[in-house]
Structures are given as structure tokens and as C-alpha cells.
Amino acid sequence: MYLWIWLRLPGGSRVRTVELTLVLLAVAALLWLVVFPWASLHLPVDQAGIG
Amino acid sequence: MRSFLRGIGELLVTCGVVVALFMAYMFWGTGLRESDAQHRFAGELGRQWGAAPGLALAGDAGPLALGQPFAFIRIPAFGRTWRFAVVQGTGTAQLALGPGHVPGTQRPGQVGNFAVAGHRVTAGNPFWSLPTLKPGNKVFIDTIAGTYEYQVNARPVWVWPGDTAVLAPAPGFPGQQPRRAWITLITCDPAWSGTSRVIVTGVLIKRIPRAATNGS
Numbered sequence: 093m094y095l096w097i098w099l100r101l102p103g104g105s106r107v108r109t110v111e112l113t114l115v116l117l118a119v120a121a122l123l124w125l126v127v128f129p130w131a132s133l134h135l136p137v138d139q140a141g142i143g
Numbered sequence: 144m145r146s147f148l149r150g151i152g153e154l155l156v157t158c159g160v161v162v163a164l165f166m167a168y169m170f171w172g173t174g175l176r177e178s179d180a181q182h183r184f185a186g187e188l189g190r191q192w193g194a195a196p197g198l199a200l201a202g203d204a205g206p207l208a209l210g211q212p213f214a215f216i217r218i219p220a221f222g223r224t225w226r227f228a229v230v231q232g233t234g235t236a237q238l239a240l241g242p243g244h245v246p247g248t249q250r251p252g253q254v255g256n257f258a259v260a261g262h263r264v265t266a267g268n269p270f271w272s273l274p275t276l277k278p279g280n281k282v283f284i285d286t287i288a289g290t291y292e293y294q295v296n297a298r299p300v301w302v303w304p305g306d307t308a309v310l311a312p313a314p315g316f317p318g319q320q321p322r323r324a325w326i327t328l329i330t331c332d333p334a335w336s337g338t339s340r341v342i343v344t345g346v347l348i349k350r351i352p353r354a355a356t357n358g359s
Binding site: 128133134140 | 150157161164165168169172233234236243245262263265304305306307310329331334335336337340
């Protein structure tokens with residue numbers, strides 16, 4: 093999977109390292125800012141209501 | 144075959160990292176979201192209350208929109224700086240931002256039952272220490288009209304999540320006419336779960352109008 097991404101990134105190995113880091117950071121940001129806030133409201137964790 | 148297995152391995156490792164990241168979000172991220180909202184609520188309420196001074200204690204009767212902050216809860220037994228804005232509603236979207244008033248139960252200071260639910264963990268862990276409250280502990284509710292001082296009257300009790308009797312105007316006695324102003328605090332137990340609820344009740348012992356509290 094990561095090899096597949098690596099082979100498709102343009103540039104030399106140093107540039108690719110930077111690009112791969114940026115891609116991973118972007119994915120992490122998407123998870124933290126969009127996916128997790130949504131998921132945390134839809135998983136039955138720590139339910140406090142009654143009824 | 145080998146590259147297929149490596150792909151599966153990378154996928155599983157990635158899933159593990161994502162789950163770990165999600166746990167980190169539940170521990171800290173939800174707290175950040177909640178404290179952002181709480182700062183905003185404190186600013187909103189401060190401006191609202193400053194603009195409408197000297198309301199009688201009856202000023203707490205207006206309609207509330209879902210998610211609207213309208214009061215602060217303070218419990219000195221949890222620490223001198225422990226204070227949360229209370230929002231209307233107890234859906235996950237409301238409890239993610241602060242303790243929520245159970246719709247349909249009474250408003251602060253009214254005869255009947257002012258019921259507030261809050262997260263035990265996540266979202267700033269507002270009600271983490273709820274099971275440690277003892278009879279005699281004070282619970283203060285600040286509103287636009289003033290401060291209501293409640294006193295915990297019994298040890299915490301554990302109930303099933305469907306036990307709506309604790310929300311009755313006379314807590315625990317649905318159908319009976321309430322004669323006092325009660326407060327009911329609700330959170331989950333054990334932490335992280337939806338198995339049961341811890342309930343703490345208190346009774347109103349003092350009303351302090353806003354004029355006398357000097358806008359604090």
C-alpha cells in the first residue's frame with residue numbers, strides 16, 4: 093500500500109519523503125478535524141442521558 | 144502473494160494507528176472541543192446577563208432552544224474553579240459541549256425537579272467525581288436571575304438508564320405532587336459505558352437574587 097503510493101509520487105527520494113509526510117499529515121488532520129468529531133457523536137460512548 | 148500479504152499487514156497497522164488516534168481524540172480532542180464551547184458560552188452569558196440586570200428570580204422562565212446555554216453549575220466539592228455552562232438538551236451533540244438540562248424537567252429554582260446530565264468521561268469529564276458527592280455538599284446554579292443554592296440530600300444512587308422515575312417532579316415518585324425544588328444530577332457508570340446511571344439529588348435551600356450577588 094505505502095509502496096504503491098511511494099512509487100506514484102514524483103521527484104527524488106528526498107522530495108518523496110516530504111510529500112509522503114504531507115499526505116499523512118493531511119489524512120491525520122482530516123481524521124482529527126472531521127471524522128473523529130462526527131464519530132464521537134455517533135458512538136455509544138459514555139451515555140449520560142436517561143429515558 | 145508476498146506483496147498482497149504486505150498490503151494486508153500495512154492496512155492492519157494503519158487501522159491500529161487510526162484507532163489509537165481516535166482514542167487520543169476521545170481523551171483530549173473532545174475536551175478541547177468542549178472547552179472552546181464553554182469559553183464561548185461564558186462570554187455569551189456574561190454579555191446577556193450584563194445587558195439585563197436586576198431581573199427577578201422569576202426571569203428564568205423564557206423558552207430555551209436546544210443547545211442554548213442558560214446557567215452555570217458550580218460544585219465547590221469538585222474544586223474552587225470547577226464551573227460549567229449548562230446547555231438545554233441531553234443529546235450527544237449537547238453533552239459534547241457541556242452538562243445538559245433534561246428537557247421537560249423544571250427550570251432552576253422551580254418547585255419540581257431540575258435535572259442535569261453530564262459526561263463522566265470525554266468532553267472535559269464534567270461529572271467525573273459525581274459518585275463522590277455526599278449529603279451536605281453544595282451545588283450552585285447561576286442564572287440570569289441569580290444564584291440557587293442546592294444541598295445534596297442523599298448518597299448517590301445507581302439506576303438503570305431507562306429509569307425515568309428519577310426525572311419526575313417529585314424525584315423517584317412519578318405522579319406525586321412535588322413540594323420542594325429539587326436538583327437531580329445524572330452521569331454514567333461505569334465510566335465510558337452506557338450500563339447504568341449514577342444519580343445525585345439535592346434540595347433548594349437558598350435563593351440569592353442577582354442584585355445581591357453583584358453580577359458575579
